[in-house]
């Protein structure tokens with residue numbers, strides 16, 4: 001199989017999407033003869049090149065993080081460039097990988113519906129979407145997330161063999177679809193007590209804590 005892959009993370013090679021793709025593609029490559037080309041959509045100057053790659057693709061996988069309940073702007077901008085290819089005869093089959101910070105897959109179901117609709121509009125065969133929440137800490141490389149990455153390897157492997165996402169594996173990986181009411185209550189409680197503790201740590205690490213309430217556009 002010849003696969004054309006787009007990484008829709010604004011963090012490009014440094015992001016969690018790239019870590020996931022790395023494992024997925026290693027699995028995919030386990031089948032002899034499988035090849036792929038990987039494009040990072042955050043390289044804005046290469047947009048024309050990406051569009052050409054899409055136009056010549058046989059099978060496409062587009063992976064992106066969930067940003068404010070949707071796709072990052074660079075992904076939307078890329079999609080909007082594809083209109084001239086609506087008339088192409090052999091449309092590539094398209095599958096999606098959507099990973100997010102919040103653990104519940106439910107957050108990504110809206111964008112999943114969008115991808116299904118878009119695939120239809122492009123006249124492409126929709127291969128489905130792999131949804132995984134709780135991915136924010138992946139870049140820290142902690143052992144507890146190894147299992148998730150192994151699952152992505154296995155999904156890539158079965159995709160490389162069958163040209164389709166394994167439905168059972170996709171369903172298992174998406175768990176939990178929603179948190180139980182008890183767990184939600186506990187999280188809300190921790191949030192109340194700890195406030196913005198997690199985000200404050202990030203702001204401090206990036207020397208931006210003192211400017212956390214800055215409103216640079218106000219009154220401008």
Ligand SMILES: Cc1cc2nc3c(=O)[nH]c(=O)nc-3n(C[C@H](O)[C@H](O)[C@H](O)COP(=O)(O)O)c2cc1C
Nearest residue numbers: 009015016017065066067068069100101102135136
């Ligand atoms: C600007 C921004 C918006 C985000 N919005 C959401 C969101 O709406 N829901 C969610 O579950 N995670 C959200 N996240 C978390 C990311 O989806 C998560 O950290 C992801 O693993 C980042 O992948 P990346 O490193 O490839 O960009 C957001 C992160 C950023 C930076």
